[in-house]
Amino acid sequence: MGLATATIANAEDYRQVLSSSRPVFLLFVSARCPACSQAVPLFERVAANYPEVVSMVLDCENTPRHPEVKGTPTWLIYLNGELKEAFKGLGAPEGQDQFVEDTFARYAR
Template structure:
């Protein structure tokens, strides 16, 4: 049953689904008022997951027909070529974030760069003055004794 449904997909989609990463397909239309509101919300949520999944935003007018898309906006979550979830509309931003987290996994927030707690110039100067045993022996041998 799965292979029959998978073969009905356009070659473009079959190629996109042959990956180990999760795949999210967003279908929208430029003439759809709901898509105009949902598009920016979807982009904002998907931005955090761009390194963890393949996210595609597709226009239904320009893209080949997908058998699971009956209206817009529609979001399809795939894992290993299998359809995990179909969203008709995206709901709220919070529910969309929960769906992404459930199907892709939690993503750590970006690390905030902290100001270094050391003085780099002082550290370099200290290392230049640092006297190791071979260096100390060499200095002692060069010294002239009275």
């Protein structure tokens, strides 16, 4: 599976994940994407500090198409099943660490 750490097999899997009462962070990646290979370790490192957030890294090749994902990496944030934010990439390289940390902190309870 490469970079991915989770699997979504169908629309029902999406519904089940998004039905969580916790914030849900979905990072869509591709094995052929150089930016993804840098985004995944950062995302996972920060996510480890926020167990109250459901965090998933999904390989676009093995995940049903999501209408908000038009390239990789794409980060989608859901709260109570509703899309709150969508990011193409994780920002400028020099500010990525802070951007990811700030975003997780904003949604952590």
